[in-house]
Amino acid sequence: MKMFTIIFFSINVLQNAICLDYDGWLNIKVEHTLNCKYEEYCARGSISLKSIRTGIPVIDQINFNDGHINELKEIAKVDGIYALRTLVSTAESKDVEIISFVRAKRFLESGLSDIIRAWVLPNGEVIALSLQVANTSQPKNIEYKSSEYKLNSTFYIRHVDPAPLPDTASYIQKLEREKEAREKGELKDNRSFLAKYWMYIVPIAIFVMISGAANPEPAAQAAR
Amino acid sequence: MGVLSSNLKPSFLGLLKFLNNMNWFIVFFSLINISVCIYEDQIGKFDWRQTYVGRIKFAQFDTVSTAKKIIVATEENVLAALNLKTGQVVWRHVFETASTGNIQLLHVGEKVTTVTGSNPYLVRGWDSNTGVLIWEWSLTVQNDLTEYSQWWVQNNMLVHVLPVFGSHIEVTMYNLLTGSNRGASSMLPAIWTNERCILTAPHYTCISGPLESQLLLSIDVTSNAVKIISKPLTDYVDIQQTVSVNLRPLGGNSIIPGFVLGNDKIVFIRDNNFEKSKVQLGDKSASATVVDGANGHILVQTWMDDVTGFTLTADSVSTGKEVTDIYCSDKTLNIPKPELLAVMCTRTSREQNACRLLINAADDAVHLMQQGGRALWAREEALSRARAVEFVELPVSDTDAALESEFDQKEGSVWSAFARRLLTQYQQLQNLIRSLQGESAVQKTPSSLVRDYFNLHRIIVIVTDAGKIFGIDNLSGEILWRRYEAGLSAQSASVFTRRSARTPPHHAHLSVVATQRDTGNGFILSLNPITGELIDEGKLILNVRLLQCMMLHVPDSEKLHALVLLDEKENVLVLPSSAAPLVEDVYMYVAEKDTAKVQGYSLRFDGKGVRAQRTWAARLGGAGAARVAATATRSRLEHVRAPGRALADRSVLYKYSNPNLVLFVVERLDPLYKEEVVAVALDVVSGALAGAAAHRRARALPLAAHADNCFVYLYRSEKHRRLELATMELYEGKERWLEPGVPFSSLESNQVPIVEHQAFILPATPTAAAFTITERSLTDRHVLLGLSSGAVVELPWAYLEARRDESLPVAAPELPLPADATLNYNRTLQRVSALHAAPAGLESTSLVLVTGLDLFYTRVAPSKTFDLLKDDFDYYLITIVLSALIVATYSTKYFASRKMLKQAWK
Incomplete structure (x- = not known):
């Protein structure tokens, strides 16, 4: 129990130490x-x-x-x-x-x-x-x-916390990471098949549907 | 062009043939409306800009160039050319606001010459037609006492006169174009010079000597031989008056050196001698000058008094006879303390004077007049220094008001209600007939100030530094009314709409709380914002200074919100006093700007009067030196409807939406880190701190804004030497503290909100900041920034959000300022000082007024106009399509039924 209190206080101290210049x-x-x-x-x-x-x-x-x-x-x-x-x-x-x-x-x-x-x-x-x-x-x-x-x-x-500075470091890191990825080769595309080629699939599907609608199947008459 | 000329040559027939060929080209090109930029057709559709130059200091007619202009230099450090016919700005140069931009001299010859700054001085020449800088040279005077320097231009030489009191006058001449010093400085002995001296070029005139035997002395500073004119003062003024004789030069670029002595004497300097003028000053406050008239020199005077009103007189200098064709006395003209800036008279064919007089007034307006007092145009330069702005709603039309009053009356029998019903319907019928007769066009004129359907039409009330208050139509920018109060100082003015025009039969009521110019006491002006007339209390000058003022949240029986004023002795004044019992649970705060000490008061009616009790006090800068750089409060017009925001995982994060929060941006000195900026969000009712942030090695800018749970403020980071924009957001968390519908109370809550911070680099210098406000705050919120580059940019709050979702990509630390985010497109606004936003009746739209040297009004739609059809919406097409569809539906129905019938018969 005592151990825990000590740990708790030391964490507390560490946390506050960030905000405070010197103790008093x-x-x-x-x-x-x-x-x-x-x-x-x-x-x-x-x-x-x-x-x-x-x-x-x-x-x-x-x-x-x-x-x-x-x-x-x-x-x-x-x-x-x-x-x-x-x-x-x-x-x-x-x-x-x-x-x-x-x-x-x-x-x-x-x-x-x-x-x-x-x-x-x-x-x-x-x-x-x-x-x-x-x-x-x-x-x-x-x-x-x-x-x-x-x-x-x-x-x-x-x-009163010291306010954050503009986050330049992580942004530069992000840019560097992107640059590295580009140097290594193309970014690996892990999208699904549909997500990648939908712009080709949709027109074909529409074309098929239209042509299907243009020639109604004779089966409808047979049903009568 | 070559094609055209080669085709023209052969014969006339050839030309006809060519035209025939070209014909379809011409038709084709005339169909294309040449457009240089996107949305070019919308320029000036929802916005207007008015350019100002400030209170005019020097003015001269430019008679040399073909296009007649007036060149002016102003106290706002602006050099401009005004069109003589319309008064519009032809060109304009805005110099620095600091003393380096101060204009010391304006001389208009073939070119315009200015001297600006204060040691070092800059001498510049400008082309009067285009305003292009032609030459420039700088000048440093080796003397410390340069504030008494005098300048003028003579024979293409710039003359600089520097009096050294009690010893001599230093006169230096420079070549105007090159700055080369001809003959160095000459020292003129003048042991008598004291501070009652003026320059009446080329003479330097002083009053000197012991009281009983005062001398009037004058010295021609440009002549080679030193020659002093010295006369006893009693030759010109009565002995009784000599104690404090007033000495001032003639105004308006007088062509004969002369001065006004005492209350009414005019003395000219001619042939090295003083010459008493035959004409005396008409009024002791009159402004006088000498111009070249049709029959020799004439002395023009103007003044304003209570008896005769505005008066303009002219007398011949040589004979003393009055020149009657210039005379004017008009009681209706209101030009307080007129001052002749520039006068130009030409001779017409009938030996008459045709004069143009440029007159400056105490209310910063400048008037151009003809002989006989006919005003050609006037410019309201007071608008270049707007201090407080309020958007005022217009009253509903008479028919709507009648309709509303019908539902308003609760008492009365069924029969009276029925009678009223019939009456209103009769009125509506009348209106309908009238509108059918085509009289509706009359109502649409701008003079009919009636609320429109979307409540976009407003009156903007602007209180200016000069003490002049304007009512401006927001759609056209036209000044509807103006009122000048000489004693009103608007340094810390606030405007309150105490009763809107929504409540007939009561008229709208607006109060300006300002200070009296001389004493600093409270000055309250109550007026009807629609007409500009004083109402109720009218003009009220208190005999005590005010600490704080506010508008009571509850209206009295006449739907008027009372003004609650706290004076420096911590007494409370309620206007009207009958509303005092309504003061309950009212809290006020007072912040000391120079110490960052903030105090809160609780105001309460104790049966006799309202008493203020100090409830809390805080030192926002700590014990050391600190100052409040900026405060930001939530706009009175803002009503927040959304209690939280949805997150990416579909949970709700509740906002800490405390309406009593005020953001204080405090700059304090830290012994370790030098300057430090502390931003504090303080609940000013309970004195509890909701959130705070400290920026080390930073200097605060006086820019901050607050809306809902968002705070934004700017500071200069000394460490990185750049401007940064910080944002702060307060949240309750994922669980709501209060049940929905329970009103928020500052005194009941004991939880501390979660504070999120973020900072960005701003690649520009802002001079003003504000949030857009919409009717219900459902639309996105944008931050408006006025920049020193003359642009007003719109930044979506989404870019600035302090709370960053982890899932979102890292945002760029430097804020993007794309060109299409500029509200004022290519209309540059000089010295933007403040941005004012007000909600329109449409949820999507916010009305914005930018004040500064220029006025700019526009509408912004942060989430695009989702509740409004586009301007080019095709009403005809949709009507035709709809009717065609209906016709088709019914016809197919008919045909279908016929077919069914036929089939049934088969």
Whole structure:
């Protein structure tokens, strides 16, 4: 089992290594608007990655209490939004503000579970974060009765792929292959007999049919 | 020819004989319509081109050559010859857009001479008849302050005046044809020169000195002996006015050196002395010039004011008497801020003046007038700088409208419905009788703006940089209406058709959202696109700058779509304000061009007003320096019907058809790879990223287009030093995410689509890109590219598809641009700046307008006109064949039955 995990991770690393110039750390401060006393945003937790390449996050978040839930319910009543402000820091940049949101109603329905996707450029900078509600199999009306609720966040890194270049190499290969084939001799024709000679067969067939129609067989009269 | 002459010689009889022989040849050849290219008969059938030159900077009448022309040089760096009688372009040269193409001087003598560029300058001579370049030489001035350079031509010598402020004037003369410098530069002492100086060739005139004792100074820069005319300014202007006296030269190639001083004084320079003119300026904004008239020199002036309207006056310079035959005052003529470009007067037999006046206006129109103010022609040069374009549908005809209103009324008794029915049928009968009487021809004139069956006839509304708005008939290219708004700046204008003409009794409603020229505040113009008249709010100038504007998707009770505007203080304005309760689930985005910071807002009516709340923010270029080079949104006119595409193995690949996607092409600086282009497809409602691609060592071009699930953008690859075209397609996969019929919601989805990329080499330089749009998006999609070579090419999307079937052969990495893919065949379009497509009523057809220096309109059918019969379809043949078949059927039936009867009797 352990072996498999190692293989899995090494594959993961290899895959990401293509997209990423060099590895670095990533630290995301997560703030939200719920239960804040004076400021507009207050801390919800943080997500930190030691290595963007491996993409394994350490998520450290507060638990929601009744105050949070009540405020969230108030927002959900008017179909408002639950906004998340994230301050992204990397080795290169510090506290880049990125904001994302979900509908408060859907967030409550999902049992406070969300998916955060961070899009990372090849040089390790985050350009956008998308916050989405996880699809859960739980019933839609979850009752919030206890005093503490655990946030269930999932974090993914997505890479902005280097775009492909015009595919000159394979085209040149194709041309060379064709050239070789021509030098070796005619391309081997592996079409069927009909496909090859239909242009001769069809006129003959038509000619036969016409001549057949021109002289009706006397057999028809014999039948009478 | 030899045969003809040898046959002609013998006798007259021989000639007759020869003609007899030739006769059948002549008949034979006259039957052949000589055709040079395929589809030649279709030239101009579905398309038109209008050529423009731009706002005119210099103009001179070409009186030397036999065909009378006006040679013009424009601010768009175009040198052209206009036909004096019609105003059409005879020949035209388009120079570079950069400062190297800037025209500094136009001189028309025996040949046309221009000076272009800015250090090094290029001096060129052109043949005025053909526009052929005759000579050219370049000139580099060894001085850094060349922007104050002045040029003119005197006695076949090119004179260059370069003032060095506070010290001297450098005057250099060159041979016009060869560029050889005669006598090198001469330095004229002019310690008094300051910035209030003008050139009134050959004099250089300045106002100088301390405020109380200002001097008017003038120096003849071409004379051998330095002679300065110096007079106190108070001799000419009242002391109160001297604080900031206006000094400007006479316009329109004045034949006497002179200038306008202050508000109304005209001063000539004669015999090395200033001479006050007997005539004063009629208006302080008037444009004046001196021309040679029937009885000596005359001073021609023109201006426009509210009281008299457009005014044109002329006075004799020597006597000060008015020349009455030129005078004109017309309130109906609308020529804002007229400016005399060139005036030419000749003497008629009755000692009268026959004048031609070329007048430039603030709205970039140029008018050619006769004496007495009769307009000969006008050119709307504002159209050379179109900014925003909208195709507007025409209203249905009155009878159709009556028919529609009949079905519209839901209330009412059976009897009223019956009465209405009778009334409409009576009207239809009347129309039928009228059409039988042959009055239908009257309705077919272009003035009857009525929707046609295929909805191909439209009005194209064009908003131009000059602030002039035009309504153009798309079939003929004729300008139907024009409206000039001096304060309107169209730099970032958008046009919205808020109510189409489909909904009688309401008239069509179109709004232009632009900025005010001086303040940059919001400027909203609401007009009827069919007539060009202001309606409803009319002209609305806000006192705040706008960030973003959009049209509400739901119409109000009057079928009018409201405008939703977000200002820089993040307040929301809804027009009309009564539509505010309709604002629900509305989202907006704002992108900062210079930082690539994009923000999203949610707009919502909270009982009192509409409030904007910031919901998401992204840094598309990362933390470093970045800019948005191009954005592409899906056209409002596009409706996608097909949810997927069939693959070779008969399975369906479902498209990710999110209408809220916007493509941002961002250029950022990477410390490792220098420039990098990042293309991001962003859902602007939820702020979620759908797909992205990064191109290393590339520079973005401001060209991108988006339709359905397809994206296309262009960039310059610095590594390979070539232009490349990249495409991107988004797919859901082989299984559909949503049930059929379920509306898409950006906020509900949490899946990420599959993104396919592809890049191609483009062997041309594009300047504009767009997708064709058809009514239901069932027809193939083509990418239109405007090229710097003057062609607009059509590329089928099939060539550019990002998703490649494995079974298909490898496509060539370099895009083919075959000559027959050129939409505008041999009609070259200069400086194509934008392509606009709109769907026609026919599914197969898309209407395309190309703007730039020229306007070009055409129809394209990406999958050929499958829903339309060919033009040469033989209706008679098919009718005859059909009727013959019917006759044959019935006659054989008759004969067969007779035969059966006879057989039965046997």
